[in-house]
Amino acid sequence: MKLGTRIGTALLGALLGALAAPALAQDKPITIGYAIARTGPWSIGAQVTQEPNYIMWAEQVNAAGGLSVGGKKRKIELIGVDDRSNMETVVRSYEKLMASDKVDLVLPPWGTGANFAVMPLAQKHGYPMLSPTATGRKLVAMKNPYFFALLQQPDRMMDALAEFMVARKVRTAAVIHVDELFGLEQFTALEASMKAKGIQILEVKSYPIGVKDLAPVLKAIQAKNPDALIALSYPPDTFLTTGQTKAIGFNPALFYAAVGTAFPFYRDKMTAATVEGVMGLGTWNPKTSAAAKGYFDRHVARWKKEPDRWASAHAWAGLQILQKAVEKAGLDRKKIRDYIAANEFDTIIGKIRFRGSENVSTPGVVSQWQNGEFEVVWPPNLATSPALHPKPRWN
Amino acid sequence: MGFWLELAASGLITGGIYAVVAIGLNLQYGLMRIMNISHGEFLMLGAYLTWLAHTTFGVNPFALMPAVAAALFLLGLVVYRFCFYRIARTAPSVEVIEARSLLVGFGLMFLVQNVVYLAWGADLRGYSYLAEPVEIAGARFMANRLAVFAFAVAASLLLLALLRWTMIGKAVRAMMQSPTGAQLVGIDTGVLHPLVFGGGLALAGVAGGLLSMVYEISPSMGEPYTITALIVITLGGLGSVGGSLIGGFILGLVEAFGMHFTSPSLKMVLSYGVLVAVLLARPRGLFSR
Amino acid sequence: MSAREQLAATLACGAVLAAAPWLLSDFLLSLALSCLMYAALAVSWAMFCGPTHYLSLATSAFFGLGAYVTAWSLESLPYGVAVLAGGLIGVAFAALIGAAVLHLRGAYFAVITFGLGELTLHLITYTEKTYFHTAGRIISDAPDNAAIYWTVLVLTLGAVATAILVRASRLGLALRGIGADEERAQTLGVDTRRVKILAFALSAFFPGALGAAMAVRWTYIEPLSVFNPFIGFQTVLMAMLGGAHTLIGPIVSAVFFSLVSEFLRLRFPYVFLLLLGLLLIALILYLPGGLASLLRRRGRADA
Structure with missing residues (x-):
């Protein structure tokens, strides 16, 4: 069993190395992290409504030179991992992103339950979250200052x-x-x-x-x-x-x-x-506005499939709001939060303003x-x- | 047809689908003690093959079933040769075979799921086939459900007939009853085991193909069907193919009538309740030998 | 090693591990938490199932019940008491179902334990919906990560210590006797039914308590996520992969498996399941004695 032992030792070495390696000091790109279901039952919704928008947004912003921060354009580096449709994996992934990797911003996971689980972390580490697939009065009632629910209640x-x-x-x-x-x-x-x-x-x-x-x-x-x-x-x-x-x-x-x-x-x-x-x-739908039509066409061109006619647009609107807030408030996350909480935003689904965690502009x-x-x-x-x-x- | 007959028909149709999902697994377990927990994943693979061939070439999905069965059968031979052959050869006892095959099944489950995710992504897939209502004696059903039910029952009966009347079927049954005795009379496990394992996967593939005509499919669809299969085969008795057929029907009927008399909310409670009740009354299933 | 030495070693390990919240980053701490949780689950599973060769799939039921104890009681009870209560509910539930189903063997036992877990899940869903008009429960005021870590550490040490004591006791001897030949054990005067129920119930304390301890991390508790059958499947997988008849095997395997799967998930985000599957198959085919056999051989070579 010499071979087995050697393989075991090598694996363990690689493992410890990988876990202990400090994040390389790259101050150039803006790091944006998220965990989302690529496998398991949640992946069906997550891969229709959410992650394609994240990726397309980062590509589009980078193609235009990057995200404006204090007048300077910086590229986005997305760090996305699979949460395996598992609650504990969601929590652990965001603990890594927020507390260990200290990414500049995070994007939310898919689904009401997973968003519930990440909310306390978002507040503790001060990361604003604009969630396109979490709905329910119970979420809003948490009164979490860093949490913004885009969907209509x-x-x-x-x-x-x-x-x-x-x-x-x-x-x-x-x-x-x-x-x-x-x-x-x-x-x-x-x-x-x-x-x-x-x-x-x-x-x-x-x-x-x-x-x-x-x-x-x-x-x-x-x-x-x-x-x-x-x-x-x-x-x-x-x-x-x-x-x-x-x-x-x-x-x-x-x-x-x-x-x-x-x-x-x-x-x-x-x-x-x-x-x-x-x-x-x-x-x-694409007839809602010219902006909505533009989004629809870009989505079809990029993914060879249409976005859904409900929360996909909320996901995109959330990214638009985040982009605008970073342009105005820089990368100070507290300031980003305050900016989101205090202002009204133009998005592909119309104007959005939050009262507490709730989007009070988009009608039923x-x-x-x-x-x-x-x-x-x-x-x-x-x-x-x-x-x-x-x-x-x-x- | 009266309301009750219609309710019974509805339960039987669901039950027939349950049965065909379960039978392949029972064959593998009954003969080789392979508890193939990746059964649902191979079912999912069959569903994807059917969907792919139907949507790209426009072939009638029922006509595809032999091809899907053949493909999964060959895959079964390969999987058997690389995984279960070694387990069967090296394991000191039946219990160990059961345990190790369960673990290998987990590995296969991860593997197959990931391959399908890479190939087709996580999106729901599906197509519309025979999605037209038909009327039989005043009751209305979706044509694809009826067709799937008929095909599932025919396939199960065919399998039962094969087991009863063909040489190889007799060998399989002899083997299920007494492995050593069967070997003494000259039955070659080296041939029989891979064949039956392949047959089990072929049945899983066909079940998946049939389900793809009725329900949507996704890479994560397998696990619930593995669980359904486990319930049905324990209900009917491990190793009893006929028992699986009847076990499936019983489960379908209990759900249909139970949901009517109590509440649809209790559907899962009823399914698991009947499983637990049956096993408590008959610890080796309804049709144990 | 004698039982006394094993206990001393466990305590020493525990003392070292207790320092983790001051040394590790948040992420590494939560990774350590996962390792501990699965080590405790695997050890407690192997405590009963290892010697008797029963294949129980009830772990996720105990875990889920424990989680619900926290969800129902954390507003009125301190965290530590809720965890204890979760463990006791696990014991009570296991004793109840054990009395009813421990005469079943093999796959029948596996399926009925799984079925009872699912039955409990759906009964809770139904009760919550019908009488409390809710689908899930919110846990606010969760204790901090260090407190959760230490609680889970204590439970893990408790599980290991219990396993050591059981192995060294007459109960362990009786369990091994049942695993080897139940009828013979009976003729030798062992009350096999009582022994089995006792051991099964004892082993259920830990998954119950762990469910109660871990639930506070997820804020929102709903049946489908805390009764997740994968928790039970993974426990069985780890215990068997490590060697369920050994003490150290399930622990090594749980730690190994938790770390490797996390490493693969982060390093290869799109193909980690494939790699995990291949690794698993290779391990079972080429290391049939479990991971513990690797250690043992190595130990012998060193000696």
């Missing part, structure tokens, strides 16, 4: 949906939701909003993550004949609900599914004809698939197309 999104329903005289609804923080918070918000607006909820059912068959649940709902079916769902169940609602021939006047409807893959997999008239959580939006585009249909002043209501029958 559940009550805003659900209020918008209820307002649309009132405007189109939808009087009854059935709701299914996933048993997870997201599903529960959305449902609580929706229930309150519907009660306030006099919309009757005929049925509520919830299901665990990983459900493979919802047909019996949907059949029971079909028998109650509600005007609207609202699924506060995650991507796999969004696909499942769409397919099975169609299969049983259940044609509510309004069909809404939450996360995943904004993915271009939803349209590609289910076909544009099937998803015609499906509503969901969205915020923008309802989007709907029409001819292969996820059109914004509510509120009227942001709509890129009038709503198709009642939803055409499945075909």
Whole structure:
């Protein structure tokens, strides 16, 4: 076993060397670190919505000479590692980035849970975080001064949906939701909003993550004949609900599914004809503004795939805000935080201003698939197309 | 068709899918005591091959199943030769084979997942195939679910027939019952083991191909299916292929009826509850020999 | 080494390791924390499963329950008490399920322990949702990293010391007897059922307490992340890779595996799983006696 011993010793040596090696003193580029899921269950969302934007942004800024700091342009060096969809790995990675590597800035990880886990570190080491994929009143209630949530909070999104329903005289609804923080918070918000607006909820059912068959649940709902079916769902169940609602021939006047409807893959997999008239959580599309169109085109050119019509744009907006704040406040992270907290920013999804951790500018939006585009249909002043209501029958 | 029949059909369809996911694993475990925890990863590989061939060449996914099975079978021979052959040769006891094959399975799991991540990224993939409702006796189902169910049950029955009536099938069954006895009557494990291991992976690949017609696929999809497979084969009895088929159906039915009578929230509680209850009542599964 | 010497060595190691929070950077400290956590998990797993050849997949259930004890009680209890309570809940749960399922063997035992873990996870999800209208719990006012590190260090030392004492005791002898031939052990007058339940419950203290100790690092506790089956899988992997029948094997293996996988993850961010897989397969095929066998051979060569 001499060979084995030698290999073992060599490995150990390399390991200790690598762990102990001090970060090379490079004062030129700005180091920006993050941990994000490249493997495991979180990677699906993270690799659609978040990391492609980080990489594209760094490339674009570097191509233009770098990030302006105090009038001088400096290149960005991204340090991204895989968090393996594991909470402890997220925490350890950010401890490394913030406390040991002392990177200049960090970008947030994917998902509400991971952002919760990093928040205390961000505050302790003073790193501002603009999170595009964390949502929930509980996050905002932490009152963490370094944490900024870009997504619209559940009550805003659900209020918008209820307002649309009132405007189109939808009087009854059935709701299914996933048993997870997201599903529960959305449902609580929706229930309150519907009660306030006099919309009757005929049925509520919830299901665990990983459900493979919802047909019996949907059949029971079909028998109650509600005007609207609202699924506060995650991507796999969004696909499942769409397919099975169609299969049983259940044609509510309004069909809404939450996360995943904004993915271009939803349209590609289910076909544009099937998803015609499906509503969901969205915020923008290329018609929203010239800036949004520019972003869309660059994303397609760089990644050969479209960005999703919800949080991808929030991710980009977060990077825009960070860039602006660095230009104005330099690399002093406390000053960056104060600047973000005190100012209003122009982004591809419009003006954004924070009150505490909450983005109070971006309104709740309802989007709907029409001819292969996820059109914004509510509120009227942001709509890129009038709503198709009642939803055409499945075909 | 009445509401109850429809509910039963819904459960049976899901159950048939569970069964086909499980049978390959049971074959490997029953014959060789290889607890292949990377089963779901090879299933995922089958799903990606089907998706790739269907979306690039437009081939009918069912027509692809023999090719996917053949590809995974060959891969199985290679994996067996490089990993499990050595374990089977050097391990002093069945228990050790079980333990080491479990560990190698972890290695394979990491390996296969990473290869797929490198090749196709983490994005969800999928395609629309037979996504049309069909009506049978007044009940409506998605055509692809029905087709997948029919194919899964046919494949499982075919396998059962092979095991019962062909020479090699008899050899496999003899081997499952008494490894040394089978060797005494001249059955060559050197041939049989790689063949059955390859067969197990081929079945996993076909299961993946079938699932890709109904659900979306991603590199991390494997693990939940490995767990489903483990539940189904222990429910039915380790080493009993027929038991896996029935175990799958039972699980599907319990979920469908259970969700109706209690709440869909309790779906997972029901699945694991029935597993625990069955094992407590029958410690070696429903159809142990 | 006699048990007394082993205990002394453990204590000495502990004294050295206790200085880590003053010497190491935040990152290295949290890496050390991971090593300790997995060492304790692997040692406590091997405590019962090593000699008896049972394959338990219940570790993540004990861990998750412990984490929930912290999530439910940290507002009213001090951290140390919550950790202790987490361990005791682990013991109680293990005694309960042990009494019900320890007559199962082999893969059936493995699957049912896994199933019971998942059952617990989903029951907690359901209860939390139905009666408390929440999907997860927030932990604020977490203790600082040094306090967590020392707590986990104490638990690890406790696990190792317990393992040493069990091995040297009549309980250890009975467990080895059960592993070799349970019926024979029975005819020799060992109450095998009682012995198994006792040892299984004892070994569950540590994963329970570790879950309670580590949970404070994640701020937000939800069932899917703290009952993560991978915690249990990795524990089994490490213990078996190191040699579950040995004392030192699981410790060496847990440290080795934690460091190597972290090194690969940071050094090769896109192919580390592939490398890890290959390394794992190579180790099992060409080092069937476990990592401990490497040490032992070396020790013999030196002597």
